[in-house]
Amino acid sequence: MGKITKLPIVHYGAAGGEEMEDTVTKEFQLTIVFNGKELVTVACSPAEMDYLATGFLLSEGLITFKEDIRSLAIDESKGQAVVETVTASLKQPRNLFLAAGGARSGSTLNDLADESPKVVRSQRMLKAVWVSEMMEDFKQRSEVFKDTGGVHSAAIADEEKILFFSEDVGRHNAIDKVFGWCLLNGVSTCDKVLLTSGRISSEMLLKAAKRDVPFIITKAAPTDLGVEIGAKLGVTLIGFVRDGKMNVYSQNWRITSEA
Amino acid sequence: MGKITKLPIVHYGAAGGEEMEDTVTKEFQLTIVFNGKELVTVACSPAEMDYLATGFLLSEGLITFKEDIRSLAIDESKGQAVVETVTASLKQPRNLFLAAGGARSGSTLNDLADESPKVVRSQRMLKAVWVSEMMEDFKQRSEVFKDTGGVHSAAIADEEKILFFSEDVGRHNAIDKVFGWCLLNGVSTCDKVLLTSGRISSEMLLKAAKRDVPFIITKAAPTDLGVEIGAKLGVTLIGFVRDGKMNVYSQNWRITSEA
Numbered sequence: 257m258g259k260i261t262k263l264p265i266v267h268y269g270a271a272g273g274e275e276m277e278d279t280v281t282k283e284f285q286l287t288i289v290f291n292g293k294e295l296v297t298v299a300c301s302p303a304e305m306d307y308l309a310t311g312f313l314l315s316e317g318l319i320t321f322k323e324d325i326r327s328l329a330i331d332e333s334k335g336q337a338v339v340e341t342v343t344a345s346l347k348q349p350r351n352l353f354l355a356a357g358g359a360r361s362g363s364t365l366n367d368l369a370d371e372s373p374k375v376v377r378s379q380r381m382l383k384a385v386w387v388s389e390m391m392e393d394f395k396q397r398s399e400v401f402k403d404t405g406g407v408h409s410a411a412i413a414d415e416e417k418i419l420f421f422s423e424d425v426g427r428h429n430a431i432d433k434v435f436g437w438c439l440l441n442g443v444s445t446c447d448k449v450l451l452t453s454g455r456i457s458s459e460m461l462l463k464a465a466k467r468d469v470p471f472i473i474t475k476a477a478p479t480d481l482g483v484e485i486g487a488k489l490g491v492t493l494i495g496f497v498r499d500g501k502m503n504v505y506s507q508n509w510r511i512t513s514e515a
Numbered sequence: 516m517g518k519i520t521k522l523p524i525v526h527y528g529a530a531g532g533e534e535m536e537d538t539v540t541k542e543f544q545l546t547i548v549f550n551g552k553e554l555v556t557v558a559c560s561p562a563e564m565d566y567l568a569t570g571f572l573l574s575e576g577l578i579t580f581k582e583d584i585r586s587l588a589i590d591e592s593k594g595q596a597v598v599e600t601v602t603a604s605l606k607q608p609r610n611l612f613l614a615a616g617g618a619r620s621g622s623t624l625n626d627l628a629d630e631s632p633k634v635v636r637s638q639r640m641l642k643a644v645w646v647s648e649m650m651e652d653f654k655q656r657s658e659v660f661k662d663t664g665g666v667h668s669a670a671i672a673d674e675e676k677i678l679f680f681s682e683d684v685g686r687h688n689a690i691d692k693v694f695g696w697c698l699l700n701g702v703s704t705c706d707k708v709l710l711t712s713g714r715i716s717s718e719m720l721l722k723a724a725k726r727d728v729p730f731i732i733t734k735a736a737p738t739d740l741g742v743e744i745g746a747k748l749g750v751t752l753i754g755f756v757r758d759g760k761m762n763v764y765s766q767n768w769r770i771t772s773e774a
Binding site: 315 | 518519538539540541542557558559560562563565566567568569570571573574576578580581659662663664665666681682683684685688690691692693694695696698699701714716722725726735736737738755
């Protein structure tokens with residue numbers, strides 16, 4: 257399985273919107289089955305997954321030596337790394353720790369297999385030029401990043417302005433802070449725009465769709481699975497918003513190139 | 516609690532090493548206690564932690580409305596967000612999902628409170644100029660990033676060359692792949708150098724220390740907690756390795772400015 261793929265996008269620049277092809281990084285969901293039990297599902301690049309499973313178990317303290325591993329098999333069709341250890345009594349992980357930048361979500365791809373996946377039905381449209389302007393405003397607000405280079409930021413905006421801006425060492429934390437602010441302040445998120453400084457993978461799309469957010473915008477890149485979920489769940493995903501240009505990866509009908 | 520702090524560093528440039536002060540982003544460990552039970556520990560920036568806890572519970576599907584929350588209190592001294600809901604029977608998270616970029620570790624700060632934290636005892640030293648050269652080599656290897664901008668990379672090197680290089684949509688996955696490769700190929704990690712394209716927070720230092728890696732090097736920024744753990748656990752942490760310059764945040768004695 258390759259690590260990259262080509263996807264059709266609409267690129268907006270000085271000359272308006274233009275259909276082209278973009279190279280996007282692949283995202284794969286690998287479930288580590290440890291001694292017969294599903295331990296964790298990790299979103300990863302589909303390469304060297306035997307090393308990933310081994311390193312994960314090592315980092316979690318579940319194995320110590322190569323000799324602890326009785327067998328290790330990657331089943332790409334099932335999306336599984338099946339690991340058996342020599343002794344089944346190796347210690348279990350004591351608790352879940354989410355590190356900075358630590359993505360996690362109750363949403364997995366299983367949500368997509370539900371009878372009726374929750375599609376974002378917002379009819380809101382945005383001008384491409386507005387997207388560029390809002391991203392400039394967003395970038396200028398990141399004071400901590402200017403000082404340290406060490407944080408990500410997220411914000412929620414309506415069609416006029418940014419309503420709330422947040423920074424965190426974790427890109428998912430920054431988004432959770434934004435949604436937390438909305439809930440605690442009675443701000444509805446449908447028809448709103450989510451801005452993020454970070455890369456966009458599947459769980460961000462699921463998170464946005466759960467909150468009925470029709471737009472997710474980043475200065476960085478998406479993954480192919482993020483794009484796929486954006487298309488399925490009706491979220492307009494816009495990446496590489498820089499210098500008046502941008503790539504629309506899904507639900508492009510919500511973007512207009514009028515001035 | 517502020518979101519940034521000042522730390523003493525040694526900056527290496529054309530004129531050799533120079534002691535100065537650097538502004539570093541703060542990292543805080545917040546445990547969400549949900550209806551009396553420790554749900555998760557999240558490494559975050561110490562601000563708007565009420566929004567973070569709310570957004571986390573929202574994203575996990577554990578609450579739906581503001582009215583679901585009976586009480587929400589942040590206790591900075593204990594590092595806790597204590598949340599009580601109106602009905603205790605709200606659904607529990609079904610399983611742990613780790614998203615792209617999803618950091619997680621069996622190591623928490625509790626490890627530091629152990630009787631004898633594991634200190635990296637390597638006596639290996641490196642020339643600053645070597646660090647710059649190795650980072651250049653490292654950056655040039657990232658083919659997928661060049662194509663897509665969507666992945667992080669990690670590598671393990673000895674004092675001569677990069678031994679194994681890996682890329683992944685998750686920066687922690689890339690590091691796990693590196694350590695997995697080492698274990699499966701019988702490559703000892705003591706005296707080695709870990710390179711990463713991403714920001715360095717506490718759990719990366721703990722992960723490196725567990726594998727006896729004395730050097731962790733990034734082109735990006737560290738957090739203050741990462742620096743603190745590097746100092747305590749004997750790991751030399753080098754950040755902002757760019758254009759022949761770098762900042763050494765901990766255990767500077769391992770770096771020499773000789774040519």
